Amino acid sequence: MKFNFFSTFFTLVLLLLSYFGQGQSPFFNAEAGYQWLSTDLHIHTVFSDGAVWPSIRVEEARREGLDLIAMTEHLEYQPHAKDIPHPDRNRSFKIANGMIQKGEKLQVINGSEITREMPPGHINAVFVKDANALLHKDSLSGIQAANEQEAFVFWNHPNWDAHRKDGIARLEPFHNYLIEEKLLHGIEVVNETTFSEEALQIALDNGLTILGTSDIHGLTDWAHHIAQGGHRPMTFVYVKDKSKEALKKALFEGATIIWFEDLLIGKKTHLEKLVSQNLKFGSPQYKGKKTIMEVEVSNESAAPFHLEYTGSYSFHQRASVFIVPANSTISLLVKTQQKEVSVALPFRILNAITAPKKVLEHTFIVK
Ligand SMILES: [Zn+2]
Ligand SMILES: [Zn+2]
CATH class of the missing domain: 2.60.40 (Immunoglobulin-like)
Structure with a gap:
């Protein structure tokens, strides 16, 4: 076989680009100066009740072309703690973030799932600075601690049939209090394999950011048939640049759309765009x-x-x-x-x- 320096060189460049996800075209085009960033803000590993090491979460996200994932282990629910003792609740984030190369498309942020009975149920905090500081006896203090760290806080699976036997998402006085005090900023309208019309209405009525997440515990490929062309539920965030600061700002402003199976779910202005x-x-x-x-x-x-x-x-x-x-x-x-x-x-x-x-x-x- 004849050696062609240029074709070998370009093949190598393409391989490198595709490895780090830079060569992938975006899922959705945006107008000049903007991007639709693909995110999954709710995932688990063995550092709570997930089945995989954090490195697998990073590899999955790279293969699926995501721009950003949040590591959100259950704070209070630690079924693997005997086998994997870890007093530091930031450990899963540190391992995942440690894998990210300079200039890589994928970014990782720190988070926690504050895991309580209803109300308020499970609450995610992302852009957390120190997850350990969220561990409190009562759930309100944990949510307040997340807000003191300027985290973006949202209500997970409000339609979860373990908490709502009819599958209907509805606000309790505790949630109304969190919303009034600006301690709660978003709500999962899509979680794993479910879509909640009631949660969408709650988001629209209360100015909460509309979110869809995988809440993955096993492998995304098994859950969402990635190899067959499937995709995990994602939240797309409309941003001017890819920085974490821009993403956080856009999340607080509610500039999101969910992509769940064939569905696109979001506010009219964003879907119109x-x-x-x-x-x-x-x-x-x-x-x-x-x-x-x-x-x-x-x-x-x-x-x-x-x-x-x-x-x-x-x-x-x-x-x-x-x-x-x-x-x-x-x-x-x-x-x-x-x-x-x-x-x-x-x-x-x-x-x-x-x-x-x-x-x-x-x-x-x-x-
Ligand atoms: Zn949960
Ligand atoms: Zn979860």
Whole structure:
């Protein structure tokens, strides 16, 4: 085999880039000067009740192209403590963070899951400076300690059927108190394999940040079939730069969208941005004297878009409901009956959830 220095060199560069995740395209495009950062803010290892060492969490996140993970071991629940005694509750974070190379795409932040009965249930604090300082006899003191460290604090799985036998997320007076005192900043609307419409409504009513996390204990590949094209639930955060400070600020401001299976869940303003930045209609074309408008529809994102056309035209090849698969372009033939220079096509994005029973409506101008 002939040795080609340049192709060998570039192959090596590509391998290195893909190893550190730099070569991966983003899951979702953003407008110039912004990014949608992929995060998982709720994960476990053997340092609480997870099944793997922290290094596996870092390797999983690298392989899946994540920008940031938070190590959030249960503070009070330590079933492996006899085998892995560790008085330092920051240990899992320190091991994971110690693996991160300078300039690497993936970042790791410190966190804790304050693990209590309902109310308040399980509360995550991320951007924690010292997890040991969150250990208190009563749950309020732990949450206050997290806030004293300027942590971002959110309510985990409020719909968990171990705490809510009907699976319905609802606020207790304790939660209302935390919200009023600005001690609670977000809520999991998606946790592991569940989506809670009630939690989404609580987020919208109380100005809490909308979050989706894996809460992974085993392997993400087993839970979410990564090798078959699946993905863990992630929270995408809209930021100006990749710094931890920018991410934290955006979390407090509620600039998030959840990607869970095919669903995109978030506030209308953010979903509107994500859809218009990733689903693009080309310019209209007519063949000869025919009045059937052909337009290319490109989906530049990692999620499919499930569309329902709500206008008065009909299509030549499709029903009013169709899917534009991830990272692909389809052709749409619109029977406009006369040649139009510009056409407005109103759609409902069926997998873009803005509120319980509500999806995003967006009109694309084709010209
Ligand atoms: Zn929990
Ligand atoms: Zn958990």
